[in-house]
Amino acid sequence: MNNYRDTLRESAVRAGSLLCVGIDPVMDWLGYGREEPQLGGPSPEEVILEHLQDFLDVVDHSGLLPGAYKPNLGYFHALDRPRQGEYQGSRTLAKILDLLQERQRGIPVILDSKRGDIARSSENYASEAFQVWGAQAVTVSPWMGDDSVTPFFMEGRGVYALARTSNPGAARFQNLPVVTSRGETPLFREVVRVVQEWSRTFPGVGIVVGATALEELGEIVAYLASAPVPLLIPGVGKQGGSAEATLEVLRSVGYPLELVRVNASRGILFPWVPAEAPRGRRERRDALAEAYRSMHQALALRDGEALQ
Numbered sequence: 001m002n003n004y005r006d007t008l009r010e011s012a013v014r015a016g017s018l019l020c021v022g023i024d025p026v027m028d029w030l031g032y033g034r035e036e037p038q039l040g041g042p043s044p045e046e047v048i049l050e051h052l053q054d055f056l057d058v059v060d061h062s063g064l065l066p067g068a069y070k071p072n073l074g075y076f077h078a079l080d081r082p083r084q085g086e087y088q089g090s091r092t093l094a095k096i097l098d099l100l101q102e103r104q105r106g107i108p109v110i111l112d113s114k115r116g117d118i119a120r121s122s123e124n125y126a127s128e129a130f131q132v133w134g135a136q137a138v139t140v141s142p143w144m145g146d147d148s149v150t151p152f153f154m155e156g157r158g159v160y161a162l163a164r165t166s167n168p169g170a171a172r173f174q175n176l177p178v179v180t181s182r183g184e185t186p187l188f189r190e191v192v193r194v195v196q197e198w199s200r201t202f203p204g205v206g207i208v209v210g211a212t213a214l215e216e217l218g219e220i221v222a223y224l225a226s227a228p229v230p231l232l233i234p235g236v237g238k239q240g241g242s243a244e245a246t247l248e249v250l251r252s253v254g255y256p257l258e259l260v261r262v263n264a265s266r267g268i269l270f271p272w273v274p275a276e277a278p279r280g281r282r283e284r285r286d287a288l289a290e291a292y293r294s295m296h297q298a299l300a301l302r303d304g305e306a307l308q
């Protein structure tokens with residue numbers, strides 16, 4: 001099995017862009033209410049799969065591959081009704097993963113589940129991501145310590161530990177100063193330091209840092225530049241982060257861009273949000289095409305950047 005850094009490198013060269021397409025489907029955003037589907041109307045599974053097929057057609061038509069996909073597990077589980085024996089959300093995710101494998105083999109899928117537990121439990125969460133769903137990489141929350149993250153270190157797979165997240169409340173804990181044997185440092189910096197240490201024995205481990213936290217991103221990439229790790233940077237598009245400003249920060253320290261993926265979810269698959277979805281399928285497809293092309297371009301690699 002390819003090691004995860006090779007997977008990132010090869011897919012970056014094929015895509016020519018750092019764009020990671022987030023797959024976070026919500027029926028509301030496709031013009032359907034959140035309430036249970038109407039009798040006789042299309043099911044969430046049908047609606048979401050049709051939308052995804054349209055998106056993959058847009059990708060084919062553009063001739064531009066993305067650098068990764070990132071489905072967020074919570075959006076799919078929210079469509080399951082296990083107490084009624086109904087698993088539409090899980091089935092939809094499974095079908096989407098099959099489609100990606102058929103149509104875009106080699107483009108990594110990062111399962112966004114933000115797991116992390118006592119070691120024995122993390123082993124199960126690792127199986128969930130890698131064996132059950134067959135993802136190439138996973139997001140994990142590192143706050144329970146080393147033994148909660150290391151069970152995810154499996155040959156060929158990627159693991160992204162949350163360091164400085166993109167949400168408005170992120171600084172509350174992550175920027176708190178902590179005292180270590182090397183002096184005082186914000187908590188997120190200690191996570192970054194430890195991830196870099198882990199990466200010496202498991203090169204597939206990296207970090208999540210939000211595009212909405214450019215100052216922290218700058219500190220992190222400057223710190224990591226001598227021994228870089230994979231970066232997953234969400235928060236561009238609907239959360240207000242800028243693709244261009246993010247790339248500028250990375251380029252300013254010569255960060256190896258092939259190890260980086262910048263995620264946009266609503267900004268690509270639901271570009272009309274918070275406005276209502278266009279009524280016609282054709283208009284929705286046109287909106288996807290425009291959003292995909294412009295974000296792919298904003299995150300494009302320059303000649304030779306992925307070949308360092």
Ligand SMILES: O=C(O)c1cc(=O)[nH]c(=O)n1[C@@H]1O[C@H](COP(=O)(O)O)[C@@H](O)[C@H]1O
Nearest residue numbers: 072112139165166210234238239264265266
């Ligand atoms: O781990 C993540 O992917 C993640 C970390 C973070 O700091 N911020 C963040 O937004 N995310 C995820 O990235 C996606 C962002 O979605 P959009 O805001 O629609 O682009 C969602 O699936 C979030 O759960």
